[in-house]
Amino acid sequence: MPARKSPADTASRPAAAAGKAATINDIARLAGVSKKTVSRIINHSPLVRKDTREKVEALMREVGYVPDPLARGLAFRRSFLIGMVYDNPTAQYIVDMQYGALDALRDSGFELVVHPCDTRSPGYIDSVRRFVRQQKLHGVMLVPRASEDQNLADMLAELSCRYTRIVPVGFDDHDGRMIVTHDRDGAAEAADYLLTLGHKDIALITGALTYRSAIERTEGFVQALAMRGVEVPKSRIIEASYTFESGVAAGEKLLAGKDRPTAIFCGNDEMAAGVYKVALRAGISIPRDLSLVGFDDSPLASRLWPSLTSVRRHTRDTGRIAAATLIRTDPSPLPVASVRPHLIVRDSCQPPA
Template sequence: MAEQDKASSTAKRAAKPTINDVARLAGVSKKTVSRVINRSTLLNSETRERVEQVIAELGYVPNPQARALALRRNFLIGLIHDNPNAQTVLNVQQGILEALQGTEFELVVRPVDRRSPLMLEDVRAFLNRQRLFGVLLLPPISENDVLANLCDELGCRYVRMGSAQLDDPEHLVASNDREAVREATTYLVDQGHRLIALIEGPRGFRSAAERRAGFEQAIEAAGIELPRNYIAEGNYTFESGIEAANRLLDLGPPPTAIFASNDEMAAGVVHAANQRGLSVPENLSVIGFDDTAIAAHIWPPLTTVRWPIIPMARSAALKLVGSPGDRTKAAAEPSFFLSSLVRRASVAPPRQ
C-alpha cells in the first residue's frame, strides 16, 4: 500500500504542468512564456493572449521562487512608516491588501524612527535584505527626498503618500488637505462662530502645515483676527488632544469651536469638554480630520473631514505592482484624491 501511495504521489508530481508544457502547446519559447508571466511589454497582444490561454487551460502555476530569482526581486510590497497614529497605519494596510488580493504579492511592514541619524542606513539595509518589489512611504518620512532618492539608487520602485505635490504622478498619491480644512473652517464660520481655535499636528509633518494653512486662509477670508494662543500644537494622539483642549479652554474668552487636525485629537477635545461639564455641541463645536471609526463611535458623532486614505493606499499599491518597464498600469491609477466634509452632530451655532 505504501508503495502504491508513493507511486501515485510521483505520478501526480509528474503530471503537474511545467513551463516547457506551456511553451510547447503555445508554440513559443520558454523565454516568451516567462515574459508573459512577468508582464513584459516586449510582446504583442496576440502572443500574450495565446500563452495566457494555455496557462489557464493547463492550470500552470509559476514557481514564485524562480520568478523572484529571475527578477532579482521578491514579490513583497513594503510599507515603511514613522506614524504615531495606529489607525492610519491600519487603514493604509487595508488599502494595500485590497490591491494585492488575488496576486502573488505579500505585504511587509517596517516602522522606522525618522529622528534617528541611522534611519537612512536602516532603510538601506532593509531594502537590500528583503529585495522588495516596491515600497509605499507614509508621511512624514514620505516627505524626505533623500529617502526617495535612496529607493531610486537601489532600484526599488516607490510611491509616496502625502498632503501635497511631493513627486511626479508615478511616485505619488496625495490629498487636498489645505482646501478640505478651509472648507471645514468656513463651515464653522457659517454657523456663526468667531472664536475658533486650531489644534495643529506635530512639527515636521507636511499634513500639519497644509491643514494649518487651510485653517488660516478660512479665518483670514472671514475677516477674523485670532490671537496666536488660539493655535495649540498636538501630536496626532488622543492624549495630546486632551492637553491642547485644556490649554485652549483655559483662555479668556475660550473658543466656541475647535478644529483638531485629526480625529484622535478631536476625540480628546470632546473628552476634555465633558470633564469640564461642557456640552458638545451646545457649549463647544468640534471638527476632526480623517473620518476614522472613532469619529462615528464617540458621542456626539464627530463632524470631520473624510480623508480617503484607504483608496489612496490601494492606488499606491496598484502603482507599485505594475511590471518593470510597464508604466501604463501606474499611469491609469489616480494620484490626487479629494477629501470631503462629513457633517455630524458635533457642530452647532454658538450660544449668544
C-alpha cells in the same frame, strides 16, 4: 458502482494526509502539464489556453497550493515584495493604508512587508536601505511623514528601487511617483463650515509641525478663516502630536476657565477624542457649548457621542493607488494622482449659543 477517482484525486489525498505542502512540481504532475505552464498561469501570462488555466487554477485551490514569493523572486531575478515605510503615530491610519495596499496586491502574486521607522533618528535612512536590500524589494510605498523626506526618496532612486510617495502637497519629484492628498483643501472646507454656522471664536489643535500634513492643515484652516475676515489668535493655536493624550492636554489649555472658544478644529480624530474627554469632565456639552471638527474620518469619528464631524481623506483608496502604481506593467508615464478630502457632517457642531 462507485465513480472511478481521477489520478489528481488519488494523488492529492496522501499529500494532504501527510501534511505536506504541494509544490509547483506537484501541480504540474497532477494537472498533466509542464512546470513552465503552471508558472505562466501563476504569473497571469496570456500564453495559456483558457481551459488549461481553469483546470490548473481549480487544482491549485483544491490542494491549497500557494506560490512561494521567494522562490518566484529567484526564478525571475526580482522580488515579489512591496515595502511600506512609515513614521506615523496614528494606528488606524496605518491599518487603513495597509488594507488599501492589500486590496491592490490581491491575486497579483505580490506580498506586502512593512517597516516602521523614526524619521528623527539620524540612522533611519540607513535602516531603510538595509530593509530594501535584504528583502530585495520590488518597490516601496512611502507614507507620511517618511514620504516628506527628499533624502529618503533620493536614496531609493540611487538603489534603482521604484517608489510611490503619499504626500499632503505636491513635491518636486517624478509625477507618477506621487499621490497627493490635498490636506489644505480639507482643512479649508472645515473652516468654511464653522463660519457658515456662525462661529468666529475658533481654536485650532494641530499635529506636530514637523509633519508637512500638520502645516498644510493649519495653513489651510487659518487662511480660509482670514479670507472671511476671521483671525485666529496665537493663543488659540495649540501644537500637539496627533495622539489622544496630546489632544487631552491641548483641550485642557483651551477649555480652562470662562474664556473658551465656541468651536475647535483638531488636526485628526484622535486629538478630537481627547477634547471630548476634557469637555465631559468639565461639564461642557458638545455641540451645545462647543462645536468640534476632526480630520481623517476614522471609524472613531462615528463611534464618539455625539458623532464627530470630520474631514474624510480616503486613506484606504490612497494605499490602493500607491501599491497599484508600483506593480503596473504599463511603461507609459503617469500624471500626479490626487485623492481629495471632503467634510462629513455629523452631530458635533451647531451654531454658537
